[in-house]
Amino acid sequence: MDKLKLALVGCGGMGTRHLYGLSELAKTPFNNVELVAVCDLSRDNAELAASEAENLLGTRPPIFTDMEKMVQEIPDLMAVDVVTDPSVHHTVVCQALDLGLHVLVEKPMAISVKACQMMMDAAERNGRKLSVAENYRRDPSARLTRHLLDTGRIGKPYMATLHAMRGGDEIFITPWRHLKDRGGPLLDMGVHYTDLIRYHLGDVVEVYADARLVEPVRKKQKAIRDPYEFYQQRFKTMPDEVPATAEDTSMAMLRMENGMMVSFIMGVGGHGACRSQLILGDKGSLQSFGNRGGQAVWQPEEGEVLDQTGILETISDFELDPLTAHFFPEKSSMGDQAADWKLIAFEQHELARAVLHDDPIEVDGVEGLKDVAAVYAICESARIGRTVTMAEVESGEVYGYQAEIDEALGIAG
Ligand SMILES: NC(=O)c1ccc[n+]([C@@H]2O[C@H](COP(=O)([O-])OP(=O)(O)OC[C@H]3O[C@@H](n4cnc5c(N)ncnc54)[C@H](O)[C@@H]3O)[C@@H](O)[C@H]2O)c1
Structure with missing residues (x-):
């Protein structure tokens, strides 16, 4: 079976659990993903993840602290699984898409509606798949x-x-x-x-x-x-x-x-x-x-x-x-200790099918943005003391609460 060559980017708590997801998938006849690298700004975290991957999957993946270098050294890399903290989802994901990679990104899709939109634009201009790992x-x-x-x-x-x-x-x-x-x-x-x-x-x-x-x-x-x-x-x-x-x-x-x-x-x-x-x-x-x-x-x-x-x-x-x-x-997943990992495996498998066979992605950029916007509608409504429409929040017409976040991250305006 064709396999998606995938790198894990972000090797913290949930990144570790994504390795368990790959391990669950590898145990099935549906396995369509091959882990070829791990990447994290923190070399220590990447080292720990590589050891975890070796235990779970039998092969120690190479370690990177820089995505561009990873793409140069692994030219057949096809996709990344982005599990960094949300304040950098947009920077990491846009960079990956501009490097020509397909992306699975953990929820929340991004730190603000604007950051979500930047990611959708990057997927569009590069003709690459963007999927949001929403497990519930x-x-x-x-x-x-x-x-x-x-x-x-x-x-x-x-x-x-x-x-x-x-x-x-x-x-x-x-x-x-x-x-x-x-x-x-x-x-x-x-x-x-x-x-x-x-x-x-x-x-x-x-x-x-x-x-x-x-x-x-x-x-x-x-x-x-x-x-x-x-x-x-x-x-x-x-x-x-x-x-x-x-x-x-x-x-x-x-x-x-x-x-x-x-x-x-x-x-x-x-x-x-x-x-x-x-x-x-x-x-x-x-x-x-x-x-x-x-x-x-x-x-x-x-x-x-x-x-x-x-x-x-x-x-x-x-x-x-x-x-x-x-x-x-x-x-039913009740009582299944591996339920968390199996749902992650499903998300990884879905991205691979989308890339390899052009199959649909269930939680794409549009869905991921709406989920983020609905949360910020709460914060925006609380800030201005009135009912807000989703159209106002999704379009950025009502934006005061998130403006502060986007300014801190240098993406406002
Ligand atoms: N779906 C779920 O059930 C679930 C559960 C937990 C976490 N999450 C999500 O997973 C994501 C990560 O959460 P976490 O708890 O693992 O955070 P974490 O802080 O444990 O891990 C984040 C990792 O990303 C790395 N990182 C930060 N910036 C980076 C960059 N620019 N390039 C490469 N690596 C970078 C950090 O060094 C760290 O190792 C979040 O979006 C969070 O909401 C989802």
Whole structure:
């Protein structure tokens, strides 16, 4: 089978997990990707990733700290998997596209709507593929929820809630996640949810919201549960405290193109938590509609509430694509410790199919930009104290909140 020659760019926490994704893919008959290099500004991080790759894939990839040099030394390199922090997605991705490479970039697509647009322009001018690694919608539970909606199992949806608030004042994974011009927690977590909302319910039209910074000082966690070597090493050198500049709490009302209302609460801080994922239709409702390892729950118009196992026993018209079906033969990722890696593998496999066979990309630049814009619509609405339309935010007509970020990164104007 033809394989996409791919380099990993950005060998931090999620970069490590992308190597596990490649390893999951390599174990399947669908493998269409070959890792040929790893690249990171930090040689130490690249070294750690090369060792991890050797353990997982059996070959130690060469290490680079400069993408241009990597392209010179590996002339048949076809694509990069960009897993850097979001404040440099646009610089790294535009450089890769201008070097003639195809790109898979981790969510959020970029640090601002303008940065997303720069990436789309670069893909267009170079005739290269650009795909955004948004994993939540790839989970079987999200696919099943979409199927139940598409087949009218809850009738016409009219309202939804997505509440994902977790409290506390600990550093949320990395210090950069608390800095507005590096990609705050609302952007980091929010795009997962704006993507899920849009995947299930269609486009957002208007947003009225407020956003707050509740925890201005974030504290180092007492211990780190993540077993990966990279996370363990980084934990040792993490500062005890980080001043936060990005909002960590938000509440929004979204009006959807199909007329639905969505109550969207999201946050990573403060004293208290709430979780709810509910879609209400005129013939039933759905709950817990997707996440890594999640499950769908369906309340039909008549009869008992069905969990995902019950739903799958009841309906016979739900099929997954061949790779997802291979990974999750029970049509569920619940309890699968490798679910995170398998969903990443799916994204890597999809880019390879797009490049090798011109197959479609599900979360392309247009989708990735809309996910980012929907999060910033919250921040822009909070800033100016009125409802904003997505058209205003996507076009840059309403831009004050992001202007500060773009100015700090030298891409404003
Ligand atoms: N989909 C998910 O579930 C998920 C989970 C975690 C992180 N992420 C995303 O993955 C991305 C990375 O997050 P992370 O937690 O791994 O961050 P991280 O800080 O752990 O790693 C970032 C890495 O990028 C490197 N880097 C920075 N600038 C670079 C450049 N110009 N060229 C090459 N390397 C560079 C850094 O040295 C570091 O090794 C973010 O976009 C984040 O939102 C996604």
